[in-house]
Amino acid sequence: MQDKIQQITEGFEAEISAVKDLKMLEELRLQYLSKKGLVSVLLEEFKQLPVDQKKELGQVVNKMKNQIQDRFNSVKTELEESGSVTDEFIDLSLPGRKKNIGTKHILTQTLDEIKDIFRVLGFSVQEGPELESDYYNFEALNFAPDHPARDMQDTFFVNEKFVLRTHTSPVQIRLMEEKKPPIRAIMPGKVYRNEAVSAKSYCLFHQVEGLYIDTDVTFAELKGMLISFVKQFFGEDTPYRFRKSFFPFTEPSAEMDIWWQPSGKEGRWMEILGCGMVDPNVLKNVGIDPEIYSGYAFGMGVERTAMRKYGIDDIRVFFDNDKRFLVQF
Ligand code: PHE
Secondary structure, three states, rough: OOOHHHHHHHHHHHHOOOOOOOHHHHHHHHOOOOOOOHHHHHHHHHHHHOOHHHHHHHHHHHHHHHHHHHHHHHHHHHHHHHHHHHHHOOOOOOOOOOOOOOOOOHHHHHHHHHHHHHHOOOOOEEEOOEEHHHHHHHHHHOOOOHHHHHHHHOOOOOOOOOEEEOHHHHHHHHHHHOOOOOOOEEEEEEEOOOOOOOOOOOEEEEEEEEEEEEEOOHEEEEHHHHHHHHHHHHHOOEEEEEEEEOOOOOEEEEEEEEEHHHHHHHHEEEEEEEEEEEEOHHHHHHHOOOOOOEEEEEEEEEEHHHHHHHHHOOHHHHHHHHHHOOOOO
16 A cells, blocks of 8 residues: 555656646546545545554555645646646737826816926915905905906806906915915916807916015016016027006006917917006905015916917817817827
8 A cells, every 4th residue: 555655646746747737737636636536546445444554554645645635736826826828829929908098188287387387486386266256356356346447357247246256366365364474375276257269268267376475575576587487488588578567456567478489370479477566455455564565466377378388279179178189298
């Protein structure tokens, strides 16, 4: 019997060393470990032995059985983990499958870029609600109830008291009510205007508001900061100019243009932002003493800025969600 045990052990070892895949392993299992396999038959024979021989051989038989089972199990896991490569044919010359990874919307990318530039210039980022009361959207910003400047903003009225904000300037008010100067922040967000939709205007767009309040803030600082922004965003050699303008909440006020030269077309000046020194009335409305503090504010349209930078001539494409447009960025 001992000879037999040795034979089986050695035979099994020789065969399992030659096993290359799960199919061969299964054949080996049938041959050794199944009900009629060599190991099971030997165990049957062992059971028939007289008691004294059983005692003598018990350990050896057990050891053989366990050894074969363990070896079988470990080869099995090994083959399963390696995916039993020889079973299936893999054509390594096939091209890979391309994964379609989305990108950030061009407006988000533009906004990120604007935020990064202002962050370095020392501005934090603040946000405010899109549904605003008449007070924040107009009154606190020095639009008198019958002020003709209200006509500048084609407003969506939700009811008598509330509007969809027509600009991000109300966030200035909220911020100045909350914090004491010095304040230096930009305020990005969506704004709404009740205008006829065309290539040039849409009922919804994005603005970035900027505000700096401290002692002795000057118009020269405002200009210097905006010029620095334009150079970083549009390029060092971008021609720019300031024109005087009017906003109820700034005095004096200006608009900034940059020279736009679309390829193959005539170049022209294009407005990119409004700006000015915060009107003393606005400071009074939020309880900041205009005798001590002064400040500047500016507001730019994100769509317009992106349109100038990337040569896009229709604002509606930002909102159509047409993949042919979106994948270009
Ligand atoms: N809120 C103005 C607009 O929507 C832009 C602006 C902001 C102008 C801040 C001056 C200062 O047109």
